[in-house]
Amino acid sequence: MKRPVIIDCDPGTDDTIALVMAFAAEELDIKAVTTVAGNQTADKTAVNGRKIVSYLNKDVPVAQGADKPIMRPLVTAAHVHGESGMGPVVLPEASIPELEIKAWDLFYKLTVDKGEKVHLITLGPLSNVAMALMKYPSLQEGIEGITMMAGSSGYGNDTPAAEYNIYADPEAARIVFDSGIPITMVGLDCTHKALLTKEEIDSMASTPGTGAKLAQDMMNHIYGFATRFGFDGAVMHDPSAVAAVIQPELIKTEPYHVVVETKGKYTTGKTVVDVMRVTKKEPNVNVALDIDREGFVHLVKRLLKSYES
Amino acid sequence: MKKPIIMDCDPGHDDAIALLMAFASDQLEVRAVTTVGGNQTSGKTLQNAMKVLGFAGITHVPVAAGASKPLVRELEIAPEVHGDSGLDGPELPEPTFSASPLSALELMEKVISESQEPITLVPTGPLTNIARLLIAAPHLKHKIERISLMGGSAVGGNWTPAAEFNIMVDPEAAEIVFESGIPITMCGLDVTHKAQILDHEIEELRQQGGKVAVMVAELLDFFAKFHQEMGFEGCPLHDPCAVAWLIKPELFTSQKLHVDIETCGEYTDGATVVDIHGITGKEKQVDVVFDVHRKAFIQLLKDSLQYYHQREVGA
Numbered sequence: 001m002k003r004p005v006i007i008d009c010d011p012g013t014d015d016t017i018a019l020v021m022a023f024a025a026e027e028l029d030i031k032a033v034t035t036v037a038g039n040q041t042a043d044k045t046a047v048n049g050r051k052i053v054s055y056l057n058k059d060v061p062v063a064q065g066a067d068k069p070i071m072r073p074l075v076t077a078a079h080v081h082g083e084s085g086m087g088p089v090v091l092p093e094a095s096i097p098e099l100e101i102k103a104w105d106l107f108y109k110l111t112v113d114k115g116e117k118v119h120l121i122t123l124g125p126l127s128n129v130a131m132a133l134m135k136y137p138s139l140q141e142g143i144e145g146i147t148m149m150a151g152s153s154g155y156g157n158d159t160p161a162a163e164y165n166i167y168a169d170p171e172a173a174r175i176v177f178d179s180g181i182p183i184t185m186v187g188l189d190c191t192h193k194a195l196l197t198k199e200e201i202d203s204m205a206s207t208p209g210t211g212a213k214l215a216q217d218m219m220n221h222i223y224g225f226a227t228r229f230g231f232d233g234a235v236m237h238d239p240s241a242v243a244a245v246i247q248p249e250l251i252k253t254e255p256y257h258v259v260v261e262t263k264g265k266y267t268t269g270k271t272v273v274d275v276m277r278v279t280k281k282e283p284n285v286n287v288a289l290d291i292d293r294e295g296f297v298h299l300v301k302r303l304l305k306s307y308e309s
Numbered sequence: 310m311k312k313p314i315i316m317d318c319d320p321g322h323d324d325a326i327a328l329l330m331a332f333a334s335d336q337l338e339v340r341a342v343t344t345v346g347g348n349q350t351s352g353k354t355l356q357n358a359m360k361v362l363g364f365a366g367i368t369h370v371p372v373a374a375g376a377s378k379p380l381v382r383e384l385e386i387a388p389e390v391h392g393d394s395g396l397d398g399p400e401l402p403e404p405t406f407s408a409s410p411l412s413a414l415e416l417m418e419k420v421i422s423e424s425q426e427p428i429t430l431v432p433t434g435p436l437t438n439i440a441r442l443l444i445a446a447p448h449l450k451h452k453i454e455r456i457s458l459m460g461g462s463a464v465g466g467n468w469t470p471a472a473e474f475n476i477m478v479d480p481e482a483a484e485i486v487f488e489s490g491i492p493i494t495m496c497g498l499d500v501t502h503k504a505q506i507l508d509h510e511i512e513e514l515r516q517q518g519g520k521v522a523v524m525v526a527e528l529l530d531f532f533a534k535f536h537q538e539m540g541f542e543g544c545p546l547h548d549p550c551a552v553a554w555l556i557k558p559e560l561f562t563s564q565k566l567h568v569d570i571e572t573c574g575e576y577t578d579g580a581t582v583v584d585i586h587g588i589t590g591k592e593k594q595v596d597v598v599f600d601v602h603r604k605a606f607i608q609l610l611k612d613s614l615q616y617y618h619q620r621e622v623g624a
Contacts, residue, residue, distance in 0.1 A: 155586065
């Protein structure tokens with residue numbers, strides 16, 4: 001049976017690849033795509049979200065969410081994702097409509113309201129999810145779990161201590177981590193190992209005009225960026241989280257107690273993972289520590305190939 | 310020429326071993342030992358330092374008591390690691406000499422200002438004494454060659470999920486030290502958790518000859534129990550790393566990086582925030598030690614203890 005999911009994202013170069021993969025996966029039933037301010041401003045990520053879904057010819061609602069983090073001003077990652085949020089890629093105008101409904105209202109409508117459960121995949125700051133949990137305390141019953149690209153048990157990437165998605169809205173992250181909803185945190189421990197080599201990118205399906213080519217263009221862009229920063233390949237942050245939902249056996253997780261620092265001078269946005277179990281607190285997060293890279297590459301290839309037919 | 314050092318410690322099992330390693334080295338000249346509240350209260354750490362040194366026949370170097378509590382926080386101690394005495398395990402006789410009438414601060418100031426050469430500081434406890442020295446005697450800063458310390462961690466903690474004990478106990482002191490501009494070697498959990506002594510090696514110490522080696526084996530029997538309950542295969546020799554790095558730096562690998570100290574976190578106070586990717590662009594002021602050639606390090610410990618045996622038998 002297909003797994004019903006909602007994808008909350010801030011496209012975003014790697015968000016784009018993640019969406020292309022998710023829409024190709026027969027394992028998933030995508031109920032909605034929601035967008036949030038993050039890699040770029042809320043308006044830009046919303047437009048990008050609608051453009052991507054239109055380009056892939058999918059009939060799925062795309063709803064806009066938070067304009068900014070719940071308690072802080074927005075810090076985008078324009079230096080990574082470009083002015084449009086899509087790097088060098090230019091997509092045609094969106095054909096699907098702009099919706100009135102807000103992301104958090106859509107979460108509720110598609111879950112508790114219908115008596116159904118979905119799995120939430122988040123690829124950006126957690127502002128929309130936190131808004132939803134604040135507005136609809138019963139929402140927990142409608143979300144069977146969250147798989148998020150976020151955090152790190154060790155070093156950060158936006159600051160020495162914090163990963164971008166958590167750093168951008170640490171209070172929202174805190175609300176989500178404390179919610180009791182089962183969380184799988186696909187953070188830098190895992191995503192920094194999900195690298196694609198140039199040869200692997202070149203060997204992907206790439207029929208022009210399809211999602212495959214769109215994903216490959218993004219991979220090439222990320223490859224150039226990541227290798228300038230010393231990585232051995234294109235870092236697939238958001239695609240790792242989608243892969244973890246499509247094929248959970250690809251990632252190795254460990255249950256840990258995790259809290260989000262919101263008050264530090266140097267550590268705000270750090271996901272504090274109790275690796276040595278010194279707090280003796282119950283684990284609340286499945287922390288992804290490793291990924292079967294070969295298996296991941298194989299999955300990406302299979303998904304992109306499905307755009308060929 | 311021997312490198313002149315001051316040992317600033319809170320013995321503490323691994324502090325005691327670090328002291329013995331420092332005094333045994335023909336490359337180091339320990340000019341003073343100062344103690345600080347940390348693993349246990351300051352009264353106990355002073356007593357423990359003097360007991361260990363007296364037992365090993367080292368009575369010629371002044372030992373002075375330092376800060377009884379962190380700069381702006383209450384003292385947190387680690388009896389679950391080091392026992393009620395701070396040095397549970399072996400039965401040690403009372404100290405055979407008196408403590409210096411000077412305070413740790415006064416003794417450090419005296420040693421540093423009287424020295425012809427710059428002094429290296431080796432703190433193996435909370436950095437309270439060192440921070441007070443830097444505040445009280447800024448004019449002596451240029452005579453401090455380096456601070457080789459046990460503390461911190463690039464990833465993870467041992468007292469809280471984010472912080473290592475020595476830095477956690479007095480983060481403000483650590484901040485003063487790390488921002489002082491003095492070159493720092495940080496032997497944190499990244500390396501000290503690799504500097505483990507295994508059970509059969511503790512037995513080898515016990516058998517190698519000499520009462521000091523037997524005493525160290527007994528210290529490690531107690532210290533290993535706590536760590537093995539935590540899941541370690543052997544027993545990390547935290548503090549000796551800061552000394553061994555000065556004696557044989559070639560046994561270690563390190564990276565020069567910028568490090569900030571968190572003092573305002575809700576969950577992260579005392580975290581040494583290591584900028585591994587160079588994101589901040591700030592000055593790389595710390596040699597962060599990541600790895601050790603474990604077997605050669607254990608051999609250095611054995612050789613150090615052999616020194617006391619030879620002295621004992623008059624060889």
